[in-house]
Amino acid sequence: DAGVIQSPRHEVTEMGQEVTLRCKPISGHDYLFWYRQTMMRGLELLIYFNNNVPIDDSGMPEDRFSAKMPNASFSTLKIQPSEPRDSAVYFCASTLDRRNTEAFFGQGTRLTVV
Amino acid sequence: AQKITQTQPGMFVQEKEAVTLDCTYDTSDPSYGLFWYKQPSSGEMIFLIYQGSYDQQNATEGRYSLNFQKARKSANLVISASQLGDSAMYFCAMRENYGGSQGNLIFGKGTKLSVKP
Numbered sequence: 001d002a003g004v005i006q007s008p009r010h011e012v013t014e015m016g017q018e019v020t021l022r023c024k025p026i027s028g029h030d031y032l033f034w035y036r037q038t039m040m041r042g043l044e045l046l047i048y049f050n051n052n053v054p055i056d057d058s059g060m061p062e063d064r065f066s067a068k069m070p071n072a073s074f075s076t077l078k079i080q081p082s083e084p085r086d087s088a089v090y091f092c093a094s095t096l097d098r099r100n101t102e103a104f105f106g107q108g109t110r111l112t113v114v
Numbered sequence: 115a116q117k118i119t120q121t122q123p124g125m126f127v128q129e130k131e132a133v134t135l136d137c138t139y140d141t142s143d144p145s146y147g148l149f150w151y152k153q154p155s156s157g158e159m160i161f162l163i164y165q166g167s168y169d170q171q172n173a174t175e176g177r178y179s180l181n182f183q184k185a186r187k188s189a190n191l192v193i194s195a196s197q198l199g200d201s202a203m204y205f206c207a208m209r210e211n212y213g214g215s216q217g218n219l220i221f222g223k224g225t226k227l228s229v230k231p
Contacts, residue, residue: 105151
């Protein structure tokens with residue numbers, strides 16, 4: 001398996017534009033997590049899914065952020081409209097539904113909003 | 115309230131010496147897992163070691179060991195014989211297995227380790 005695949009790796013956009021980040025989890029994994037990493041706040045959990053169903057989205061900063069998982073092999077994180085304070089590295093991770101298994105991370109998407 | 119606390123923003127260690135990175139956690143879930151990840155300057159997240167809440171023995175993986183003290187709710191990472199390549203950010207994480215947030219994976223703010231030659 002190629003691991004968790006995120007796209008794009010880098011995104012530069014203007015304030016007010018819509019941004020869509022994509023994630024392909026490892027095949028067979030039941031859980032998918034979206035994180036945001038900044039120097040100030042560290043690694044924040046935004047939302048996670050179990051079997052394509054959102055379980056906890058309390059980490060989503062505001063209504064400008066939305067996430068979907070239409071099937072087991074694809075998830076998106078959308079920001080509309082984007083703001084400069086959204087600039088961060090966004091990670092997607094997936095794991096099996098077993099207690100002792102680690103989460104595997106994608107390479108991350110570095111988002112810059114100017 | 116923070117569920118994972120890493121009190122050391124930065125640490126220095128001399129090459130070939132051992133170092134302990136602190137992690138305390140907070141949960142009322144009787145079943146949970148504790149993880150440590152390494153993030154080098156290149157940015158990827160690398161899994162290092164896992165400890166289950168019911169595991170009787172401390173986990174070990176090569177030069178990494180986890181000093182698990184359940185009563186104190188601490189899960190410190192010990193790196194023996196530090197190498198220059200160990201310089202990185204280290205994150206402690208917890209996954210709860212029951213309750214409304216079953217399966218979530220929460221991270222601490224990390225500790226930046228610098229290994230001096």
